[in-house]
Amino acid sequence: MWFNNLLAYTFTQEVAFDAETLEAALETKKARACANQEMSTYGFVAPFGKGEDAPLVHVSGEFILISARKEERILPSSVVRDALAEKVEEIELEQSRKVYKKELDQIKDEIIQAFLPRAFIRRKAIFAAIAPKRGLILVNSSSPARAEDLLSTLREVLGTLPVRPVNVKASPTASMTDWVRTKKAPDNFFVLDQCELRDTNEDGGVVRCQRQDLTSDETQVHLDSGKIVTRLAVAWQDKLSFILDDKLVINRLKFEDLLQDEAQQNGGEEALGQLDASFTLMMLTLMEMLPQLWEALGGIETPQGI
Known part of the structure; x- marks a missing residue:
């Protein structure tokens, strides 16, 4: 359990973190598998251990560890593009007419929905360490977008999360x-x-x-x-x-x-x-x-x- 990247966020006001309350909040947004027609899902997972009974909050002294997971279906754009081109060519040949943008978008959506159940699944987990007494959250990521996904989901289940990226006075x-x-x-x-x-x-x-x-x-x-x-x-x-x-x-x-x-x-x-x-x-x-x-x-x- 060693972070290999780090983005630091500081609380803008005091927030009391109770392990039981936090556990209950994360339970409302547990990670789950993508349904057949879903592109992605996002939710919290146990930072240590597996199974339904593994706690979503790990407390060690004054520090708290949580983890979130994104599951998404990987549908290569080239596959969709080739299928779309084939379908458009078929319509234009059979019906002797041109396919315009509105119909093109509809066909594309239908192709995506048809391919989704067969798409590969990718899962990515991200960890965050909370140090309430120090007023810090440390996210194990180098991507602000991925860190914000976790923080915004945490904000959603808690109702509030007054944090901002750590900034320094000198360049x-x-x-x-x-x-x-x-x-x-x-x-x-x-x-x-x-x-x-x-x-x-x-x-x-x-x-x-x-x-x-x-x-x-x-x-x-x-x-x-x-x-x-x-x-x-x-x-x-x-x-x-x-x-x-x-x-x-x-x-x-x-x-x-x-x-x-x-x-x-x-x-x-x-x-x-x-x-x-x-x-x-x-x-x-x-x-x-x-x-x-x-x-x-x-x-x-x-x-x-x-």
Whole structure:
């Protein structure tokens, strides 16, 4: 149970999270299979364990873990397009007339409905960790759209969910560029060997550096020419590493073996114990690292009135 991507959201007002109340709320929107004529469904699933009796809310200390799943039928557009073209050709030949847009759309809908029961099923799960005392929700995703699907569904079952993405006072791009230019990261952070440099001109180029010494003269030449750092690989202490981008999205989050070994020792022999220990240690580590990262980026920006 280690997140590999991270989007952070902060509460704009205090919200009391009671595990039993939350469990009951999620039960009203449990994940289910797509019916024959449904394109997709979305609902909550147990973060740990399987079966109808597995709880939808996992509580570990001050932290809460939930999970949602999207199930969708995969119907390739090329299949629909070919079937539509074949049907239109058949009508035009048999009836000696042209098929116009309104009828075309109707035929397309009929084809989709006919193909749906035979379409492949794809399932995607997404996890979110809630830290009520810290006023944070962390979503294991690099896609704001996927994170918002989970948050909006959670808002639907709770009736309210006053959260907003974490924003910082300083520009992440300016901060990351400064770390590379000065060859010095904030305390406890270390610049690694990967970054993305972009020209500030509208049609400017992009330079992607991998497995390179970012303190080299070559990198400095790019910065001197006006390029800025929009993605940067960073390590924190000796516990984790990640890639930070200009939107504060954390990608490729990797917890080092030191932490994973500690969780394995703490978790005991059972699988649930291992998962719980991993989740707890992950959250304690992130609750220490994230405030330091945001402080290094100027501190969290608080909108007026909050």
